[in-house]
Amino acid sequence: MRFERVNHTLQPTALVNEAYTKLIQEPHVHWKSRAHFFATASRLMRHILVDHARARRAGKRGGVQHQVTLVEDILPAPGQSPIDVLALHETLERLTVLDPRQGRIVELHFFGSLSFEEIAAVLQVSERTVKRDWRMARAWLKLELSKEP
Amino acid sequence: MTPEMWQRLKPLFDAAIEKPAAERERFVDEV
Numbered sequence: 203m204r205f206e207r208v209n210h211t212l213q214p215t216a217l218v219n220e221a222y223t224k225l226i227q228e229p230h231v232h233w234k235s236r237a238h239f240f241a242t243a244s245r246l247m248r249h250i251l252v253d254h255a256r257a258r259r260a261g262k263r264g265g266v267q268h269q270v271t272l273v274e275d276i277l278p279a280p281g282q283s284p285i286d287v288l289a290l291h292e293t294l295e296r297l298t299v300l301d302p303r304q305g306r307i308v309e310l311h312f313f314g315s316l317s318f319e320e321i322a323a324v325l326q327v328s329e330r331t332v333k334r335d336w337r338m339a340r341a342w343l344k345l346e347l348s349k350e351p
Numbered sequence: 352m353t354p355e356m357w358q359r360l361k362p363l364f365d366a367a368i369e370k371p372a373a374e375r376e377r378f379v380d381e382v
Contacts, residue, residue, distance in 0.1 A: 300357040338364050 221246045237324040241306070244314025248291065251313070255287045293346045297339060304339040307332055 224246055225231075233239045298305025303325065310316045310324060318336065322329040363382055367375050 300352060300354050301361075334365055337368060338361060341364070341368075 217247060217250060220250055240310065240314055240316055240324050244310045248309060248313040251287050252291045289347060293343055297342060304335045307335050308339050311336060
């Protein structure tokens, strides 16, 4: 994952383990391709993180309970406040409505930790297209997440 | 913002971001 967790107990290793456990518990899933697997794994990672964030929010009412500090330069610079993973999830939903491919690129890169080269192979587009889309998506996400709630 | 507007913005964003930072504002003003 392209982030470090700072405020809660679900470490990246545990997240990968949880995702892997869920994936192998789905014996009926027939992986059509490498792309299918990565897309599913990335979606699963995202859902696990969001579920944990919601559970924490429900358990500790009020305030931001589930935050991540992103290693990727998508969001806060060093020294800035970490972001709320739920806010990222919701903003990404809005981006996906505007541009489904950009939404998938962010999900694959951010939650699935796929490189731009791998994403290009998954989406069957050029790496240049992936980088261009990522650049715009990152700028928009950064702007939206910087707004006061 | 609509998906249609977003698609129209994409090439403009790409063109703007390729320019040196000092020229971007003028470029956007001229679009």
